[in-house]
Structures are given as C-alpha cells and as structure tokens.
Amino acid sequence: MLFQFGPRSALLLPFVVPGAVVTLWLLGRAGRRGAAPNALLALLIALPTLSVSQWMLGYAGWFDSHDGYSTVMFYVPWQLNLLLGPGYYLYFRSLTNQEFRLGPRAWRHLLPGLAQVALFAGVALLDLGWRRGLRHEALPDFFGTKGAAATWRDALFEPLNWLGVALLVAYGLRMLADYRRYAHYLDDNFSDPERLRFAGLRQLLVLQALVLLLGLASTLLNYLFDLSYDAAWYIFAMRGLLIYGLIVVGIQANYAAATSPLRFGTPAPPADADTQALLRPTPTEQAIVAGLDAELALNPLPEKEIEAAIRAAYPPVALPPELLAWRAKLLALMDENQPWLEPELTLTELAQRLRTHPALLSKVINTGCGQNFSDFVNTYRVHEARRKLADPRFGHYSLVGVALESGFNSKSTFNRVFKKLLNQAPSEVVRPKS
Secondary structure, eight states: OOOOOOHHHHHHHHHHHHHHHHHHHHHHHHHHHOOHHHHHHHHHHHHHHHHHHHHHHHHTTTTTSOSHHHHHHHHSOOOOGGGHHHHHHHHHHHHHBTTOOOOHHHHGGGHHHHHHHHHHHHHHIIIIIIIIIISOOOOOBTTTTBOHHHHHHHTTHHHHHHHHHHHHHHHHHHHHHHHHHHHHHHHHHBSSOGGGSOHHHHHHHHHHHHHHHHHHHHHHHHHHHOOOHHHHHHHHHHHHHHHHHHHHHHHHHHHHHHTSOOBTTSOOOOOOHHHHHHHSOOHHHHHHHHHHHHHHHHSOOGGGHHHHHHHHHSOOOOOOHHHHHHHHHHHHHHHHHOGGGSTTOBHHHHHHHHTSOHHHHHHIIIIISSSOHHHHHHHHHHHHHHHHHTOGGGTTOOHHHHHHHTTOSOHHHHHHHHHHHHSSOGGGSOOOOO
C-alpha cells in the first residue's frame, strides 16, 4: 500500500489510527448492545477522522500517484459536514434519555448528510461503474483518474460546507435550549448531578464550530491569495485534536449516561387513582406526623442537631393538608434513615421509600421546602459536613474524607455546594485539633 512518510503525513497518522480504531470498537459495542450513544459517538469520531485521513493520504502520495490511489481521493466522501449538527444533537439526546432509540424520527435529522453520501455514491456509479466500467471510457481529468461527474460535484463543495455550518449552528442553538431544561431536570431528580452535566460536550461543540469556520476561512483566503496546501494543513491538525477530545469526553459521557437512570424528555408515568388513594395519609396519620413535627421543632433532641437545623430552615408553609403530611413524613425519613448519605440518591429512589409518586414528592420538596431536590439533599450533607468539621473527633480527617463521610461524591462538588449554601468555603472553617 502506498504511504510516503514525511513530516506532514506522519504527524497526522497518530490522529487517524486511534480515531479509526475507536470508531470500529464503538460500532462493535453498538451492534452487540444496541446502545445508541455508542453508535452516535462512533459517527462523531468518524467524521473528523475521515477529514484528517484525506489530507494524511494526500501528503502520503495518493494525490500524486496518478493511478487508482488518486481515483480513491476523488470518490470517497471525506468531508461530511452535513452530519455534524444533527450528529451532535442526536448524541446529546441519546445521552440524556436511556429510552432514546435510533428510530425513523431520529433518522430524519440525518437526511441531509445521507443525501450527501448518496451524491458521492451516485457520482462514483456514474463515473466508475457506468462510463469506465461498462462503456470503457477513459476518465478525462487529473491524469485520467477523475471523471466529469466528480468535477461537476466539486462545484457543490463550498455551498455544502456553508450549509454544514448553518446546520451546526442551528442544532447547536437547539441543544443549548434543551440543555437549559436538562440542567433543571438534573437538579430536580439527582442529588449529585455534576458528572451528568456533560460540560465537555458543550466545549467540543464550540471547538467543532471553530474548526469548521477556520476551514471555510482558509478556503476563502486560498481563493483570494492562492495559499499553499501547507497552510491548510494546520486546520486539519486541529481536527486531529478534536478526535482525541471526542474519544476522551465521549467515552466518559457514555459511561456516566449508561450508569444513571436518565429520562430527560420522557414524561413520568402518572400514578393511577387507586394508587394515590392508597398512598394518601389518613386524618389520623396526618395528626400524628404533624404532632411529631411540631414537638421536634419545639424540643429538638441533643443528638438531632442536624435535623433541628434542617427543620428550622423549613418552617411550616401554607400547604394542602395531604401535602403537609407528606412533608412531615419526608423530613422524618431524612432524620431517621439518613438517605442523604448515599451519594447517588435520586428523587425516584426517595419516592419509593416514602411509597409515593416522584411527581408528588417533587411538589412537596419544591413547594414545602422551597428548594429543588439537589439543594434539598445537599443541605443535609452540608450540615453534616459542618458538624464533622467542628467535631474534634474528626480533626484528623481531610476535607475529602469529611466530604465522602457526609454523602458527597467528590471534593469539587463538596466545595461548590458548601460555598453556595453557607457562603463559606470548607477550607475557611476553623477546625479544632483532634
């Protein structure tokens, strides 16, 4: 196989090989498990890998071989920018909803890119299959390696590139709007949503748009000033860096999404009337829990200092009687069972322990406690951490140790939440010596 090693071809090779290997690996996983995030991540990695491959092979001698290698350069769809915007959008949807499937409604987003692939396939059939293969006509262009149809197709190259930029911007804006709703969804359903925010994906989308725009700017400058191919090489080197970014961020995101019950965009199944009737507390139960709530608020036990502080932060509000009873049950469960010590606690899990519907529990927390689920649970964790920081018995604990013992999953989340709720960093707390 022809490959001439040189400074520019060899430097692009370390980008292409990992991109191709990871793409095939992800496609294999998608085929075995039917996981849409793996298939869509494979697509996103394959697109810049193909793009960089064109320039790597060109510098490796394929353009100048004037034989079948050169013909390949003209008939493979190396630049499929129409798939970028829809690809990122569908990938985001697949990450944030485990029920997402690549059905007809998803495929229609990919139609512009598939039409671009079909255009290349049609040109190859016309030039190589019909004219050269069946009619035995010589290819008239580029030393007999390129047909007329390919030359006509090249006239669409720039318009299709600009259309690709427009689609990337349009789908990027749509993702931004969905992401804002997704951030609220995380705060309402997960106690530690940081790893599910997929911040790296947003940064990669910005980098992708920048690389695409730089490529168009390079084309424009080349038209005005007749730049050399060496100047455009740097643009494709940047796409190589994008390949590594997609591999690292994408695999981490796929793992986080696969291990979390994400259902963004899917309405929660409503509780039927019979279930709600069974779950609704009786007047006797309401009186008992209300009495316990009032007694603890007036006479907090010494060993319940955290719970007393929490209850002081949640004064009684004007709620319907049934919701007020559920609020008291919720606070009693948090006091006694301390589920907030579980780092991955979710709204659905807490609702199951209370034997109620997640939508009802969310309303109780939002209305009865004035917080979203994440802040509600983290309030307990912060008060527990503050108690440990003030306790000489925990004086030998590091801040990370205190964070983990208080239900937090990472130091970064601990610092951010502690600062948010107490307006003070954990490192600023004066700790007694053990």
